[in-house]
Amino acid sequence: MADIEYRLPQKRELKTSIPGPKSEALTERRKKAVSAGVASSLPVFADELDGGVIRDVDGNQLVDLGSGIAVTSVGASAPKVVSRVQDAVAKFTHTCFMVTPYEDYVSVGEKIAALTPGSFEKRTALFTSGSEAVENAVKIARVHTKRQAVVVFDHAYHGRTNLTMAMTAKVMPYKQGFGPFANEVYRVPMSYPFRDPEGMTGEEAARRALSIVQKQVGGENVAAVVIEPIQGEGGFIVPAEGFLPALSTWCRDNGAVFVADEVQAGVARAGKWFASEYEGVEPDLVTFAKGIAGGMPLSGVVGRAEIMDAVHGGGLGGTYGGNPVACAAALGALETIEDWNLVDRALEIESIIKEELGSLADSSPIVGELRGRGAMIALEFVKPGSKDPNPEAAKQIAATCLEQGVAILTCGTYGNIVRLLPPLVIDFDLLRDGLRVFAKAIEEAGA
Template identity: 50%
Template sequence: MASAPFTVSQERKIVTELPGPKSRELHELRRRVVSRGAGTLADIYMDHGSGAILVDVDGNQIIDLGCGIGVTTIGHAHPAIAAAAAEQAGKLTHTLFTVTPYENYLRVAEKLAEITPGDFEKHSILVNSGAEAVENAVKIARKFTGRRAIAALDHAFHGRTNLTMAMTYRPWPERAGMGPFPGEIYSVPTSYPFRDPEGMTGLEAAERTIDYINTHIGATELAALFVEPIQGDGGIVIPADGFFQRLSEFCTENGIVFVADEIQAGIARSGAWYSIEHSGVVPDLITSAKGIAGGFPLAAVTGRAEIMDAVQPGGIGGTFGGNPVSTAAALAVFRLIEEENLIAEAQRVEKAFFARMGDWASKYAVVGEVRGKGCMFGVELVHPGTRTPNPEALSAVIKHATSNGVIVLDAGSWDSVLRFLPSVVISDELIDDAATVIEEALQALEP
């Protein structure tokens, strides 16, 4: 494991019931001052953290398998990130790059051109969040192609703004009552090996997608196809081999911009800089966010220079995009990933998860499949003897895990996938401890 300097012992330690008394007190304040629309998975209020451990306001040490939904990939409160941000905050916190530029923005764009797939000239724009990156990728693709239609895969999650909600698959809770949404947004079939017809190959699934595009949209009308190489909120869905290769070819043949949305799976989380690399595909545009700046708000669109430069000056941008402090943190993240060989650490975590949890589908009737790549894992829960989604089981597992000091995430179009997005610095011992807690819940669900 990487030798990250931890300020909290890397162990689960429960000293009060969860949530504890101070968390319950804060939760009452929350009820009075925060919109209920900002729902919470676990009503446990955090004070600090280090590595893969969070410490709540009552002093409980909790194993974090969520990382703020994939943000703290390199671990909580890494001293190198804190130092880089503090140094920059003491020099310059804001000028707005499109008014008076600064070097950090350029260095982040330079690094993104280096680490994203493809041996061609690439340009970037920096923004605040994943949804904003997706919105800008839509604008760029439409401007470049002169077309309006946008396609996203079934089970996709691309954000919570009005446009990105239209690109997000499931209606509840993100989209319910939020419309109307923009037009010319289409959802097309994906490859979902656990739920596809038995034996369907990635190529066959791609031809199904292509047929849908041709018959429901028209290839010559489509500006861009957005794909998540590993669908996070969709349930850690990893398409069958050959799926993305064929779709990429189809896009090239028809002048469609192929966009890899790497907001959750990118920046070393999957055991590569970007998860599309596992497919051997080079996208035209790629979006980055979440893990890019160690917890500071930053996102990017990177892609072929001729596509990125199709937009007129002033056509894309924003007040806080590429903020000096966030970009300083991002540069520190890039250095740490390389110096600590954190891509290899993500591969270590993958092996540890499969070694510890890979047999759950054969041990527990409620587990349909365990799947994952790097530090992204999903456990699909079903009604025993079927492939029918089991959201009740997911709720029970999450409740047991959080009340025993393990933060996990929900996922899936049917709310039936247990999702793990741990830090790459999580130890094998913490993985084993967390798995033991989750196994207690799975065992209680056995018929």
């Protein structure tokens, strides 16, 4: 595995309290300039990021266990991303691919088609955000099938546009007050091993979900089944083995499009290029974003050529979709993942997390489960002696970690999940340091 070089020292260092005076001053400016509807998880303002370190404007160095919500997998300033972006910016920042195309868009399409599951012929369309990718996958599926119904799952998160809000399960903060939402979206139970009846298999969970589809929607009316192979905002839920293949088979038998929303779990994050690979599932369409471009805004849909090409000319696109600078960044990020073997490094990160936290997960009265894959691991917090969600513990632990210079994120339908999403390039000693702060915070919360 290649050695990773860093610009900033990869260590946790606090020079002020969190937040420091400069961050506090910026917060006051922010209140007067930025909508209150745009919230931030951390009260510090970033100055420089490198590897697994966030350096704030007060000079504090925090351990980054969030990666900008799984975006900066290759780091927030990966050399090959920076170099390609600089070269691209010097040539042109925009043409609109629908007006004047450029090679890097085509190169990203070729590359992503080769990396996603399935040896069949594929096509790609590029957009800007994960929400756009998911919404366009639905559009494509509807044109291809000439049907309208979309099946989604409990605990799902698919985005913040009107259609993707309808597809998202959690009301607060994503949907509250923003309706009415798009229709023809049907929600069914997810395979959630920690909360399903004991012993329920993936196949049984799939039958439970699909029986509702058959009764309430009708297989002949379903355009697409859309699912995250590992749910992100919903709590890093890994469905029981057999669940995803059963859904894929049902789609094939009923003429529906199986869409894997890999916006968070894809692009090496979960220890494979795409999380669908774990059970050999070959989705008809895959949506991607987040980790694809090293922090630059880029997303897309890739899938079977006959499905992608069903849309009439001009039916897909967007002014900024597949921006040339973002495409250049994506090529740099993908090259970095390959050169530094970050797919395998994600698995090493998983091993370290389980080594540092595994015994605590078994012994702490407030930890219900440690789960996830690769560098996408979460702990579900419960009230002692039960499986009742404990969001208070998750919030307390996150706050304690932040005070000690470790940035972690919470999530989950019940707000009781702490998720670990370190950059795939994080220094392993730094990772262990951050995890030990996290472990101590869990011990204190459970005492």
